[in-house]
Amino acid sequence: MSHLHQKIAKKYSDLGENPDTHLEGLLHSKPINYWDYIGVETLLSLQRPRTDFKDEAIFIMYHQMTELLLKMLFHEIKQLVEAESFSEEMWLDKINRMNRYASMLINSFDIMKDGMDYDDYNQFRKTLAPASGFQSVQFRYIEIYCTRLENLVNQKGKKQLPPTPSIEDYFENIYWKEAGINKKTGTKTLTMLQFEEKYLDTLIILAKKVQGKTLEEKFLVLKNPSEALQKKLLEFDILYNVKWPLVHLNTAEHYLDKKGENKAATGGSEWKKYLHPKFQQRKFFPSLWTEKDSLEEDNI
Numbered sequence: 589m590s591h592l593h594q595k596i597a598k599k600y601s602d603l604g605e606n607p608d609t610h611l612e613g614l615l616h617s618k619p620i621n622y623w624d625y626i627g628v629e630t631l632l633s634l635q636r637p638r639t640d641f642k643d644e645a646i647f648i649m650y651h652q653m654t655e656l657l658l659k660m661l662f663h664e665i666k667q668l669v670e671a672e673s674f675s676e677e678m679w680l681d682k683i684n685r686m687n688r689y690a691s692m693l694i695n696s697f698d699i700m701k702d703g704m705d706y707d708d709y710n711q712f713r714k715t716l717a718p719a720s721g722f723q724s725v726q727f728r729y730i731e732i733y734c735t736r737l738e739n740l741v742n743q744k745g746k747k748q749l750p751p752t753p754s755i756e757d758y759f760e761n762i763y764w765k766e767a768g769i770n771k772k773t774g775t776k777t778l779t780m781l782q783f784e785e786k787y788l789d790t791l792i793i794l795a796k797k798v799q800g801k802t803l804e805e806k807f808l809v810l811k812n813p814s815e816a817l818q819k820k821l822l823e824f825d826i827l828y829n830v831k832w833p834l835v836h837l838n839t840a841e842h843y844l845d846k847k848g849e850n851k852a853a854t855g856g857s858e859w860k861k862y863l864h865p866k867f868q869q870r871k872f873f874p875s876l877w878t879e880k881d882s883l884e885e886d887n888i
Contacts, residue, residue: 641712643704650699651721657696658726661689665733669803676810676817683820690827694835701839718778722767725787730828732795735804735872737762742869755795759788763868804873822876829870837863 597607623629634652637644664682668674674682731740737758741749745761759765768780776784807813807821840863871877 637712638715639712641705641708643708644712646699646704647709647712650696650703653696654693655724655726657689657693658724658730661686662726662730662733664689665730665803669733669798669801669806676814679810679817680820683817683824687820687824687827690824690832694827694832697835697839701842706842718782720779722764722779723783725783725791728764728787728791729794731870731872732791733798733803735802737795739804739871739874742867755792755799759792759795763870807873808875818876821873825872825876829868829872830865833863833865833868 596611600607600610635645635648637648664685668679668682737755738746738753740762741758742763744766745763748761749757753761765780768777768783769775770777810817
């Protein structure tokens with residue numbers, strides 16, 4: 589028996605399996621191909637427009653691309669959060685990947701801003717209510733894994749917290765909750781009700797799971813982190829929490845307020861206020877923000 593065969597036999601023996609059964613199975617398995625491995629046919633069948641406007645398909649595909657980029661981001665963040673230890677070299681590798689994905693999110697917004705017909709978009713978007721990008725749960729996963737919940741509560745929300753907030757208290761006052769409140773009635777929008785019904789319990793469980801182990805807290809206990817690592821983490825914070833929301837805001841203004849109409853978002857939020865980093869006040873690594881950085885944020 590060759591050395592390779594011995595390694596294969598050991599692999600399955602260690603699993604309590606019969607190596608011969610698995611080797612015999614290889615005789616009957618089909619060679620893998622690209623379209624099955626990537627799931628191309630399934631992937632290309634996932635666009636289901638609700639209207640006959642051609643650019644609605646672009647709108648759907650763009651958001652599916654965004655969800656895949658968010659999954660790539662979360663994939664890297666989870667590894668850093670869930671690992672017992674990582675060398676600084678590995679931290680830098682993961683953060684560089686995260687910055688690359690965040691930059692792709694920012695640059696890809698040109699598809700939304702300049703890649704769809706203005707009039708067509710403003711017609712087919714009416715069929716999408718109450719669905720909203722606000723309902724992207726991966727966005728919330730990333731926030732929860734990246735930083736302490738107190739960093740996801742803006743100044744207005746912090747005034748409403750009790751002296752020793754629970755995780756549930758933080759979620760009741762988290763920055764994005766205000767975007768789901770109807771200002772006229774004070775009740776939750778259908779967009780928010782749908783989102784909470786599907787995901788709120790899961791998000792609370794997830795927050796309890798990573799409490800004390802978020803990416804921010806893992807960084808804070810690193811011994812003598814290099815200036816390079818601190819710079820890269822701050823870069824991610826600014827890319828994800830300042831530049832990306834601003835690009836989103838600019839795109840919304842292009843379609844919802846280009847002619848001064850101030851159209852409503854499909855989710856019903858006060859989008860001009862909600863999308864702006866000044867309102868969200870989201871910082872994953874606040875200890876890395878200098879007075880200069882904060883001043884620049886105030887002037888955006």
